[in-house]
Amino acid sequence: MTSKPAKISVQGVTKTFALGRETFTALDDVCLDIAEHEFVTVVGPSGCGKSTLMNILAGLETPSRGRALVDGATVFGPGPERGVIFQQYALFPWLTVRQNVEFGLRTTGVPKAERRGRAEHFIELVGLERFADALPKTLSGGMRQRCAIARAYAVDPSILLMDEPFGALDALTRVKLQEQLLRTWSQDKRTVLFITHDVDEAVFLANRVIVMAARPGRIYDVIEVDPAIVRDEAFRLSPEFAALRNRVWHSVYHQEGRTASAAAGATAN
Ligand SMILES: Nc1ncnc2c1ncn2[C@@H]1O[C@H](COP(=O)(O)OP(=O)(O)OP(=O)(O)O)[C@@H](O)[C@H]1O
Numbered sequence: 001m002t003s004k005p006a007k008i009s010v011q012g013v014t015k016t017f018a019l020g021r022e023t024f025t026a027l028d029d030v031c032l033d034i035a036e037h038e039f040v041t042v043v044g045p046s047g048c049g050k051s052t053l054m055n056i057l058a059g060l061e062t063p064s065r066g067r068a069l070v071d072g073a074t075v076f077g078p079g080p081e082r083g084v085i086f087q088q089y090a091l092f093p094w095l096t097v098r099q100n101v102e103f104g105l106r107t108t109g110v111p112k113a114e115r116r117g118r119a120e121h122f123i124e125l126v127g128l129e130r131f132a133d134a135l136p137k138t139l140s141g142g143m144r145q146r147c148a149i150a151r152a153y154a155v156d157p158s159i160l161l162m163d164e165p166f167g168a169l170d171a172l173t174r175v176k177l178q179e180q181l182l183r184t185w186s187q188d189k190r191t192v193l194f195i196t197h198d199v200d201e202a203v204f205l206a207n208r209v210i211v212m213a214a215r216p217g218r219i220y221d222v223i224e225v226d227p228a229i230v231r232d233e234a235f236r237l238s239p240e241f242a243a244l245r246n247r248v249w250h251s252v253y254h255q256e257g258r259t260a261s262a263a264a265g266a267t268a269n
């Protein structure tokens with residue numbers, strides 16, 4: 001047990017949307033605590049409320065019931081401690097790669113000279129240095145997403161909220177960005193909530209995999225992954241990885257009956 005308060009705490013969050021005259025329950029009583037420096041992945045079928053959960057944590061949606069807390073304070077809107085990478089690339093089309101990356105730094109008051117240096121560093125980190133002056137429309141989908149990643153990293157948030165950030169990328173770029181994300185995560189002690197459709201990705205990255213179910217959106221299963229495991233190619237090919245993947249896969253594809261909100265409510269470590 002840890003004595004530290006949860007970095008992120010989702011407490012009995014229900015979210016309903018009006019659907020004509022009916023109400024639609026996108027999230028039903030979701031409880032989830034994430035400790036500082038934890039890497040949590042979320043998988044589940046389309047429409048189970050993954051993006052809704054992330055939008056609530058990002059401060060872009062408000063819960064209908066319950067509350068979301070970051071560092072012990074209720075979330076009422078976006079904040080610089082939370083870097084968000086959306087499912088769809090959210091770049092300003094009229095700004096270049098460099099200007100997009102610098103944008104977040106400008107809004108958080110980083111001085112001009114430092115902005116340039118920091119932007120260069122993160123553009124290089126995602127391998128876009130040759131495209132720093134290009135507009136988003138001239139980049140491939142994967143390059144745009146790398147730009148969005150550089151922009152989120154540059155602000156140096158203590159929390160990264162990532163909604164299927166690598167979903168549109170080719171397999172090789174995806175693996176490279178996964179490894180890079182893990183490298184930066186192990187150095188900078190960020191707390192990460194990472195949504196994905198990809199069971200392999202969920203297992204490879206996580207300390208804990210949350211499986212959600214739909215109608216209503218809820219936490220269905222929680223699978224712990226030993227944080228001591230070195231995430232490398234050997235792990236990807238190991239029987240241990242295969243067993244974890246089978247466990248998550250089974251949970252995603254055989255969702256009947258039970259919920260596991262209570263299991264997820266306990267802080268890991
Ligand atoms: N603003 C909204 N108004 C009405 N319904 C909404 C709204 N946002 C989400 N929903 C509904 O809530 C449910 C959950 O949506 P959400 O986008 O969170 O799912 P998801 O798990 O992220 O799906 P996907 O894997 O396809 O991205 C869906 O049925 C969706 O139609």
Ligand SMILES: [Mg+2]
Pocket residue numbers: 050051052087163
């Ligand atoms: Mg989504």
